[in-house]
Each structure stands twice: as C-alpha cells, then as structure tokens.
Amino acid sequence: MDLTGKKILITGGSSGIGLEFTRQLIKRSNKIVICGRDLDKLKKAQKDLPSIDYFQCDIADDEQQQKLVEFVQTHHSDLNVLINNAGIQKNYSFTQLESHIDLIDEEMNINATSQMKLIDRLLPLLLQQHEAAIVNVTSLLAAVPKQSAPVYCASKAAFRMFTQALRYQLESTPVKVFEVVPPLVDTEMTKGRGKNKMSVNELVKEALQGIEMDNSDILAGKSKNVFFLKRLFPKRIYAMIRNG
Numbered sequence: 001m002d003l004t005g006k007k008i009l010i011t012g013g014s015s016g017i018g019l020e021f022t023r024q025l026i027k028r029s030n031k032i033v034i035c036g037r038d039l040d041k042l043k044k045a046q047k048d049l050p051s052i053d054y055f056q057c058d059i060a061d062d063e064q065q066q067k068l069v070e071f072v073q074t075h076h077s078d079l080n081v082l083i084n085n086a087g088i089q090k091n092y093s094f095t096q097l098e099s100h101i102d103l104i105d106e107e108m109n110i111n112a113t114s115q116m117k118l119i120d121r122l123l124p125l126l127l128q129q130h131e132a133a134i135v136n137v138t139s140l141l142a143a144v145p146k147q148s149a150p151v152y153c154a155s156k157a158a159f160r161m162f163t164q165a166l167r168y169q170l171e172s173t174p175v176k177v178f179e180v181v182p183p184l185v186d187t188e189m190t191k192g193r194g195k196n197k198m199s200v201n202e203l204v205k206e207a208l209q210g211i212e213m214d215n216s217d218i219l220a221g222k223s224k225n226v227f228f229l230k231r232l233f234p235k236r237i238y239a240m241i242r243n244g
C-alpha cells in the first residue's frame with residue numbers, strides 16, 4: 001500500500017508509538033489527525049508538528065467517541081487510514097483479593113471493545129475511498145502471556161483475533177486490514193521495566209515498511225523470533241515471556 005498523500009487518524013497519537021507513527025508519516029507527506037485524552041499532550045504534539053490536527057477524546061467513552069467520528073466526518077471526510085494505537089496496560093494480580101472489576105472493564109474497553117466500535121463507526125467513510133487501511137496495534141503478549149498483566153494479554157488477544165476475522169470480511173473491499181505486533185518497546189508504558197527494548201523509531205520503520213509491502217501481519221523486531229520459536233520450543237518461550 002502506498003503511504004504518501006493520505007489522510008490518517010491515529011488514536012493515542014500524542015505519545016510513544018503513536019507519536020512516532022505521526023512523525024514518520026508526516027515525513028512521507030501524509031496529513032495526520034491524532035486523538036488522546038490529555039489535552040496538554042495533544043497541544044504539545046501540535047506545537048512540535050504544526051501540520052497535524054487533533055481532537056481530545058477518550059475513545060472508551062461512547063459519547064466522546066461519537067463526537068470524534070462526527071469531527072472526522074465533518075473536517076476529514078477524505079480519511080484513508082485509521083491507526084488503532086491507543087492502549088493502556090495495568091499490572092496487578094487477581095490473588096490480591098480486592099475487586100478488580102473497574103480495572104477489567106477499563107482495560108478491555110480501551111484496548112479492544114472501543115477500537116472495534118471506532119472501526120464500525122468509521123468503516124462507511126473508509127469504504128468510500130479508492131484505497132484505505134485499518135492498522136491495529138496489538139502485542140506480542142496477544143500470543144504468549146505474561147503473568148503480571150492477564151487482562152492486557154486477553155484484550156490484545158481479543159483484538160488480534162478480531163483483526164484477523166475483520167480482514168476476511170473486508171478482503172473484497174478497498175479497505176486493507178493490517179496488524180502491527182510490537183515486542184517490548186521503549187515508551188512511557190514500559191518505563192522502569194524490561195531490558196533490550198526496541199526503539200519507537202525502529203518499530204514504526206518496520207511497521208511502515210510492512211504496510212508498504214502489503215504484509216498484513218507485521219511481527220516487528222523480536223516478535224518474529226518469538227512467534228517462530230513458540231512452535232518449536234513452546235515451554236521455553238512461555239517460560240521466557242511469563243515473567244517479562
């Protein structure tokens with residue numbers, strides 16, 4: 001897929017991986033719209049990258065998401081690409097016997113349900129374009145879990161399965177469906193944990209190369225090795241990721 005001259009909405013585009021997508025896609029002459037909850041982060045991104053447009057929105061709040069969709073329909077009806085990148089990760093144990101109900105709802109909603117809803121709402125617009133794409137950012141942890149974040153792993157596994165089935169449904173349309181599967185990447189989300197993290201620059205470079213080559217399942221960096229070795233040495237790979 002050609003990634004120049006496109007109109008692209010990036011959820012969570014004001015920091016980390018999303019901000020790097022924004023930077024690298026601007027360099028390829030695309031027009032970028034970002035959204036996120038924190039207005040200061042959105043304003044800072046626009047100060048650094050004046051060509052972007054932004055919309056403050058918690059995608060997990062249905063009313064706010066509907067307003068984002070109306071904003072895009074009104075001001076960016078030429079949208080070609082939706083990058084579902086927003087995400088959170090909570091680390092806790094179900095053995096701590098306080099209630100985790102709110103945390104479960106929040107993480108499943110932000111990482112999976114709300115992104116499926118956003119796709120549902122924006123698909124009519126994308127289907128009108130000559131060439132369009134949905135890019136979903138999942139995780140290596142969608143395939144091999146770590147013990148400290150069971151709901152995160154479940155939310156990413158759900159989004160990965162959704163992405164694969166959606167691809168089947170859209171295969172005879174102009175909308176291509178891509179999945180980016182990052183390993184551990186050096187961002188705010190992973191601050192203070194893990195070693196040998198992939199840089200956002202390298203991750204996004206690989207992701208964009210994958211999209212340009214129409215590689216629908218982009219296993220970035222170490223994700224490639226983990227997916228391959230999981231088939232040969234499942235016990236070792238599960239043990240390696242378990243405490244990651």
Ligand SMILES: NC(=O)c1ccc[n+]([C@@H]2O[C@H](COP(=O)([O-])OP(=O)(O)OC[C@H]3O[C@@H](n4cnc5c(N)ncnc54)[C@H](OP(=O)(O)O)[C@@H]3O)[C@@H](O)[C@H]2O)c1
Nearest residue numbers: 012015016017036037038058059086087139184185187189
């Ligand atoms: N870093 C890693 O090692 C890693 C590995 C695999 C997958 N991933 C995935 O990559 C994506 C980006 O993560 P990151 O590492 O770049 O984390 P990050 O730096 O914490 O960025 C997350 C972004 O998502 C936005 N966001 C979170 N909840 C939102 C909501 N409800 N509505 C709108 N925006 C929301 C945040 O903005 P606000 O806070 O302003 O809302 C922020 O811009 C996530 O989906 C993550 O699960 C990351």
